[in-house]
Amino acid sequence: MNALDGIRVLDFSSGVAAPIVGMFLADFGADVIKVEPPTGDPSRSKPGFAVFNRNKKSVVVDIDDGDDRQWLEASVRGADVVILGAGQELRDWGAEVEFAARRNQALITAKLPGFLAGTYPWGTDSESNGLLSAAGGQATRQSSYEGGPVDSPSSFILYDHGAWATTCVVAALVERENSGRGQTVTVGGMNGIEIGTIGTLTVNPNVPTPPTNLGPVGRHPTYRQFQTSDGWISSGALGAKFELRLLKALGLNELLDDPRIEGITQRMLLPENMPWVTETIEASFRARTTDELLEIFETIGIPAGRVRSRDEWLDDEQVKAIGMSVEVDDRERGKVLMPGVPIVLTRTPGQVRTGAPRLGQDTGIEPWPAKRTVSESEERFVAGPLKGMRVLNMGTFVAGPMAGFLLAELGADVIKVEPLTGDPFRPSAYTYNRGMRSIAIDLASPQGRDAFHALAKHADVVMDSMRPGVMTKLGIDFDALSQTNPQIVTTSLSGFGEGGPLTGKPLVDMVVQAISGMMSSQGGDDTPVANTMPINDVTTGALTVLMITLGYFNRLRTGVGQRCWNSLIGTATYLQSAELVRFDGRPEPCVGGRDFRGPHPLQRYHRAANGWIYLDASDLDEDEALARLRRIGVKTLDALAEWISELTCSQAAHTLQSAGLRAVKARDVTEVLRDPLLIEKDIIHFRNAADGSSFAVPGCYGQFSRTQRRGPLSPAGVGENSVEVLEAAGLDAEVIDELIADDVVRVGGKMVHTLGIAYR
Structure with missing residues (x-):
């Protein structure tokens, strides 16, 4: 059985x-049918096509052919989901097709504009990781030698966009199980930026943007990559406990005893201390x-890893053990090695069954039968497509709270x-903890476990x-919980996944970037570069929600x-899908x-x-791009840079x-946060801090035409909702009082609204 058996997608x-x-x-x-024009999808020649179109069928539709239009009209009437990319509308395929979609009241239409619906900062509604990163502030936030924007050789923001849009589509399917009605789900590229840069968009826009000319290792003295005597290693020492442990293991007690530090590792981040602290370490x-260093890290229990090349990753034994390296037969490319499915549902698992389809290989198949008409009495409006779902979230640090x-x-x-x-990461994680109620409970005690079972x-x-x-040791794993709640869905996130030689080992984003080839691919022939975004953490948060909605x-x-699980290394593999895929004749990845x-x-x-602008003419062949440049007076590619340098950003971009x-234009984060259009569209929210200042947080993450949740979300204080949560689970007041008196449960006040210190 598959989680989406019977769902029909165009x-x-x-x-x-x-x-x-x-x-x-x-x-x-x-059942996903890829609808293509007679000339085929223009992305067919790109390596990522083999991954992104696996398990699909292909039907060619010529809109000038009456029979083809009739087939498409009938198929839309029978579809559950329609997927439209940047710049696409159903009316492009004919008025009859658009009318058929309106008649199918159970249809979920997924729209993925390149930026936001109706907003095209680079002139057209089209997709581009570089343009998104420039307009969304990600590129200028990246640490570098000279400062200024940095381009990515991997399309991380587009991967985030796709994963989150999938989650929203499945959430709409969840809601449809109750209402019987479809809706339009719009998730733009800016919403993908919100996933990737959720932490870096949480800043005070009245404070100048921090400098990024820190070199490729970022701003933290121990949570970063280091050159060793024979290579490079990445350290996962983040937080006072681990920072102290590492410095002592390295014999750097004099650094800790220095009167400028006095054993308080947070003082290492002060601007006046950073230079000498960094050089010492x-x-x-x-x-x-x-x-030698890996052995030290293993002894003190801190994640660390060798900086490796991207080419090695799909051959890694741990990657293979969790099913993230898969070989399939492709009808056009032969044997293809590609990333597998990064989330695991143990009862209804995802599978890579077939390679990408040949153009039109399924043309002529019968259209699906039409969906039934939904009566008006079945109309249902709710604040969010997952209204009614109750989740107990034990996740800590970034990915779990973000989910x-x-x-x-x-x-x-x-x-x-x-x-x-x-949660020990709370002081730095305001933005990730929004919208949840909180109960503080000791799960190591028998009373705490009993109370958790009641929840x-x-x-x-x-x-x-x-x-x-x-979880098994605590007696609250899937097997234990399903004894009292057979319908429970449990999800577990770990660093290395379940199975293989490294199961159970600790892992953090900075180390994943090193071992998976992300750092070396960004640095190229130069120093390995750490992504300022905790890209594996935040994407794992989005993929966790996809896993939950599917289950x-x-x-x-x-x-x-059922029980579900995912991993940081599974995410790191997914995030490099087009760059990792292998087959004979594929061009070298960037x-x-x-x-x-x-x-x-x-x-x-x-x-x-x-300032800086980003130009992306990769949608054109070079001759056509040059012809267009000549129309504005740029005769050769060699003259392009000088021509741009003499204009302002707005003049160059407009021309x-x-x-x-x-x-x-490549905007910095404060420019993004001040964008009136993003504020108007609820993409940016502002909060009043306890010290009288204000700061911004990412707001709305997508649009649901019928079930939109609105308004800002705030984090709860530790244990702020302990009593009401236990009462809702059916515990008597006397039992709750006893749990509090025995310090099994704690009750706290509201969260103080403060902005955490940036550590990357």
Whole structure:
């Protein structure tokens, strides 16, 4: 059985983000038909096509052919989901097709505009990772040697866009199980930016943007990559406990005893201390081999890893063990090695069954039967498509809490289950903890476990980010919880996944970037570069919500729960899908370099008179792009950079756009947060801080035409909702009082609204 058996999807899209939606739906059993014009999807020649279109069928539709239009009209009437990428509308395929979609009241129409619906900062509604990163502030936030924007050799934001849009589509399917009605789900590229840069968009816009000319390692002295005597290693020492442990293991007690530090590791981040602290620690690493350092990290229990190449990753034994390296027969490419499915539903798993289809290989298949008409009495409006779902979230640090926030953004009732002293990452994680209620409880005590079982009896989902085996040890794993709640869906996040030689080992984003090849591919032939975004953490948060909605959707249809799990290394593999896929004859994937501005003059950052712009003419062949440049007086590629340098950003971008070339200013984060259009569209929310200042947080993460949740979400204080949560689970007041008196449960006040210190 598959989670999406019987779901019928028409995928009209091209490129990366929207085809990823079809890919995930097909992975989990949906019948996905890729609708293509006679000339085929223009992305067919790109390596990522083999991944993003696996498990799909292909039907060619010529809109000038009456029979083809009739087939398409009938298929739309019978579809559950229609996928439209940037710049696409159903009316492009004919008025009859658009009318058929309106008649299908159960249809979910997924729209993925390149930026936001009706807003095209680079001149057209089209998809581009570089243009998105420039307009959304991600590129200028990246640490570098000289400052200025940095381009990415991997399309991380498009991968985030696709994963989150898939989640929203499945959430709409969940809601449809109750209402019987479809709706339009619109998730733009800016919403993908919100996933990737959720932390870096949480700043005070009245404070100047912090400098980024820190070098490729970022701003933290121990949570970063280091050169050793024979290579590079990445350290996961983040937080006072681990920072102290590492410095002592390296014999750097004098640094800790220095009166400028006095044993308080947070003082290492002060601007006046950073230079000498960094040099001291770097010298200690350079004096040791990578193997010596890995042994030290293993002894003190801190994640660390060797910086490796991207080419090695799909051959890694741990990657293979969790099913993230898959070989399929492709009808056009032969044997293809590609990333597998990054989330695991143990009862209804996703599978890579077939390679990408040949153009038109399924043309002539019968259209699906039409969906039934939904009566007006069945109309249902709710605040969020997941309204009614109750989740117990035991996740800590970034990915787990972020998943809880995203579930709350979709309307779920999410309860953050915390240790008595709270999630240790709370001071730096305001934005990730929004929208959840909080209960502080000691799960190591028998009374605490009993109380948790009472909570789980009334929950739909339990999620954790503990190492494999810890939930079983506590007696609150799937097997134990399903005894009292057979419909429970449990999800577990770990670093290395379940199975393989590294199961149970600790792992953090900075180390994943190193071992998976992300750092080396960004740095190219130069120093390995750490992504300023915790890209594996935040994407894992989004993928966790996708996993939960798939498991919950299947439970609604079958009445049976299941156990699910995912991993940071699974996410790191997914995030490099087009770059990792292998087959004979594939072109070499893009790699970066020192302060990488882009792979080609027609696809890169160019310095203007008052900043930077990003030009992306990769949608055109070079001859056509040059012809358009000549229309505005740029005769050769060699003259392009000088021409741009003499204009302001707005002049250069506007002139290039007038010639039909995509270009946009590279904005810093404060510019993004001050964008009146983003504020008007509820993309940016402002909060009043306890010290009287204010700060911004990412707001709305997508649009549902019928079930939109609105308004800002706030984090609860540790244990703020302990009593009401236990009361809702059926515990008597006397029992609750006893739990509080025995310090098994704690009751706290409201969260103080403060902005955490940036550590990347």
